[in-house]
Amino acid sequence: MSGLGDVYRENLEDLYREIILDHYRSPRNRGELATPPAHRAEGFNPLCGDEVVVYAAVEDGVVTDVRISGQGCSISQSSASMMSAAVKGQPVAEARRLLRAFKSMMSIHESSLGGEAGGVSRARGGEGAVEADEADEPAPVDVESLGELAALQGVVKFPVRIKCATLSWNTLAQVLAEAEAGGAGTGAEAVG
Amino acid sequence: MAAVSGAAGTGAAVSGLDPVAVRRDFPLLMAPHAGGRLVYLDSAASSQRPRQVLEAMDDYYETTHANVHRGVYAIAEEATRRFEAARHAAGRLIGAARPATEIVFTKNVTEAVNLVAYSWGRANLAPGDAIVLTEIEHHANLVPWLMLAEERQLELRYLRLGEDYRLELSNLDELLDGAKLLGITCASNVLGTVVDLEPLVAAAHDAGAVVLADAAQLVPHRPVDVAALGVDFLGFTGHKMLGPTGIGVLYGREELLEAMPPFLGGGEMIRDVRLDGFTPNELPWKFEAGTPPIAEAIGLHAAIRYLEAIGLEAVAEHEDSLTAHAVGRLQDAFGEDITIFGPDPALGRRGGAISFAFKDLHPHDVAQVLDSRRVCVRAGHHCAKPLMRRLGVQATTRASLYLYNDEDDVSELVGALRAVADFFA
Numbered sequence: 001m002s003g004l005g006d007v008y009r010e011n012l013e014d015l016y017r018e019i020i021l022d023h024y025r026s027p028r029n030r031g032e033l034a035t036p037p038a039h040r041a042e043g044f045n046p047l048c049g050d051e052v053v054v055y056a057a058v059e060d061g062v063v064t065d066v067r068i069s070g071q072g073c074s075i076s077q078s079s080a081s082m083m084s085a086a087v088k089g090q091p092v093a094e095a096r097r098l099l100r101a102f103k104s105m106m107s108i109h110e111s112s113l114g115g116e117a118g119g120v121s122r123a124r125g126g127e128g129a130v131e132a133d134e135a136d137e138p139a140p141v142d143v144e145s146l147g148e149l150a151a152l153q154g155v156v157k158f159p160v161r162i163k164c165a166t167l168s169w170n171t172l173a174q175v176l177a178e179a180e181a182g183g184a185g186t187g188a189e190a191v192g
Numbered sequence: 193m194a195a196v197s198g199a200a201g202t203g204a205a206v207s208g209l210d211p212v213a214v215r216r217d218f219p220l221l222m223a224p225h226a227g228g229r230l231v232y233l234d235s236a237a238s239s240q241r242p243r244q245v246l247e248a249m250d251d252y253y254e255t256t257h258a259n260v261h262r263g264v265y266a267i268a269e270e271a272t273r274r275f276e277a278a279r280h281a282a283g284r285l286i287g288a289a290r291p292a293t294e295i296v297f298t299k300n301v302t303e304a305v306n307l308v309a310y311s312w313g314r315a316n317l318a319p320g321d322a323i324v325l326t327e328i329e330h331h332a333n334l335v336p337w338l339m340l341a342e343e344r345q346l347e348l349r350y351l352r353l354g355e356d357y358r359l360e361l362s363n364l365d366e367l368l369d370g371a372k373l374l375g376i377t378c379a380s381n382v383l384g385t386v387v388d389l390e391p392l393v394a395a396a397h398d399a400g401a402v403v404l405a406d407a408a409q410l411v412p413h414r415p416v417d418v419a420a421l422g423v424d425f426l427g428f429t430g431h432k433m434l435g436p437t438g439i440g441v442l443y444g445r446e447e448l449l450e451a452m453p454p455f456l457g458g459g460e461m462i463r464d465v466r467l468d469g470f471t472p473n474e475l476p477w478k479f480e481a482g483t484p485p486i487a488e489a490i491g492l493h494a495a496i497r498y499l500e501a502i503g504l505e506a507v508a509e510h511e512d513s514l515t516a517h518a519v520g521r522l523q524d525a526f527g528e529d530i531t532i533f534g535p536d537p538a539l540g541r542r543g544g545a546i547s548f549a550f551k552d553l554h555p556h557d558v559a560q561v562l563d564s565r566r567v568c569v570r571a572g573h574h575c576a577k578p579l580m581r582r583l584g585v586q587a588t589t590r591a592s593l594y595l596y597n598d599e600d601d602v603s604e605l606v607g608a609l610r611a612v613a614d615f616f617a
């Protein structure tokens with residue numbers, strides 16, 4: 001890369017780690033699965049138009065196959081690719097654990113927003129709002145256990161991009177919920 | 193004022209405006225950012241403000257802050273005088289015949305449109321009535337009408353985008369037939385399209401429709417004369433024209449404002465209150481409930497003085513030539529790799545908002561890498577989702593130009609876009 005100087009460069013390279021760019025350029029598990037038997041859900045980030053479609057086949061409590069389609073920024077697309085690689089072949093319980101750990105890594109805390117003590121720890125709102133997903137406070141995260149997914153940690157420094165990184169995981173949560181509920185089917189819902 | 197120059201400075205376009213000298217008045221633009229100069233290309237979202245504006249606001253707070261229209265002591269009278277002087281300046285800026293009654297301060301242009309939709313709209317629109325908007329509107333001039341349409345079962349009609357990213361006018365008379373209102377932007381915050389309003393206003397009036405113009409992207413950049421335009425309502429917003437946030441302006445023709453019921457209720461906007469009713473205040477205070485944004489109005493006044501000292505003709509000339517230069521540079525440098533969504537500057541006047549798609553990269557990725565070169569642009573849907581759909585994109589990257597930008601900024605943008613291409617290669 002050319003011409004990137006000074007302190008900005010460090011942040012930028014934190015955001016776009018080589019592994020992330022690699023997943024962006026050569027996304028894993030692109031495609032679709034027949035539904036049924038597989039399950040499908042769409043995630044949409046109305047802020048910037050990122051769109052991720054997750055297909056998952058679940059058999060005997062194991063995520064046997066995952067496919068991703070959709071379009072969007074490098075963070076949303078590489079995160080989806082990394083998610084697919086991480087959960088494919090894993091028991092549903094492990095996929096859920098990764099989901100929780102990932103979302104916890106991606107959650108913003110007061111300190112990272114430079115807020116005053118006693119302020120609201122998480123913003124919620126319209127354009128420019130930061131991630132404010134779960135009402136339940138995420139457990140402290142063991143970043144090591146996330147493997148390659150930990151590369152996305154740098155996104156937390158860029159609050160408006162967090163939704164890009166979590167989009168595919170929120171969509172995965174929908175697919176898993178659906179698979180759990182039994183019937184094969186299609187879910188389409190804005191995730192944000 | 194240092195920035196008003198007869199002598200052409202370095203990098204100045206061929207006009208009386210020297211952007212390098214202008215920049216010296218803007219503390220944020222002069223401050224070092226990570227060791228370099230900030231290249232601010234997002235004035236369509238919000239401009240920066242010169243120290244003259246900041247000083248006017250500080251001076252008010254430090255010397256004469258008090259609530260307006262109330263106290264009989266000297267500093268309260270001075271506060272009232274400064275606040276009302278700002279109203280007159282805003283009125284003069286746009287050629288309002290009666291600034292003392294026709295200029296209403298709001299929080300921003302969004303509130304100005306909401307005021308018209310709520311107060312004029314609820315008093316004048318009945319189920320089945322039609323209003324005409326355009327598909328290039330900012331959400332600020334769409335959503336208030338969508339809300340009212342839902343409540344009142346209004347028929348919404350839209351002028352579409354036509355040739356060269358300008359409005360398609362061939363079906364104008366048909367759309368206006370029987371319509372009660374034309375709500376239209378003066379200049380698009382996405383495309384840069386400047387709308388030729390006069391014939392549209394004439395056609396609307398012939399059809400018996402009232403015209404509301406969203407001038408958020410016009411008043412900061414060009415001379416505006418509401419009498420010549422013939423509009424009935426016109427709104428603009430302080431923070432896009434070198435003023436502070438938290439202040440906007442609604443111009444309305446006196447007869448219309450006079451006949452409208454109040455918008456928000458509270459102090460200031462009443463003449464009398466009883467336990468069983470109230471009598472609204474005179475114009476314009478009827479529409480200014482509660483303590484107004486006093487310092488912000490004073491800051492806006494300073495911004496208006498600044499723009500008038502330079503001259504909006506000179507601002508427009510500078511932006512016209514810089515926009516043509518920028519579009520040309522981007523096309524020469526990137527050819528097929530860049531798609532500019534906006535009118536060709538060679539075919540007519542356009543504003544300095546330049547939206548584009550770059551390679552197959554997502555605008556967020558483009559903007560993020562530009563940021564690493566201290567180049568600030570906007571990436572997203574620019575609060576114009578119907579227009580994004582029409583363009584067939586999720587989002588665009590937008591560089592927008594103002595009086596403090598120059599050819600060096602354009603060079604920085606071009607260089608930074610090369611870095612973007614390398615980064616994602």
Ligand SMILES: Cc1ncc(COP(=O)(O)O)c(C=O)c1O
Nearest residue numbers: 300301302330332381408409429
């Ligand atoms: C054309 C147009 N209209 C309305 C607005 C809304 O301005 P504000 O947020 O100050 O009300 C904007 C700015 O974003 C704009 O560009």
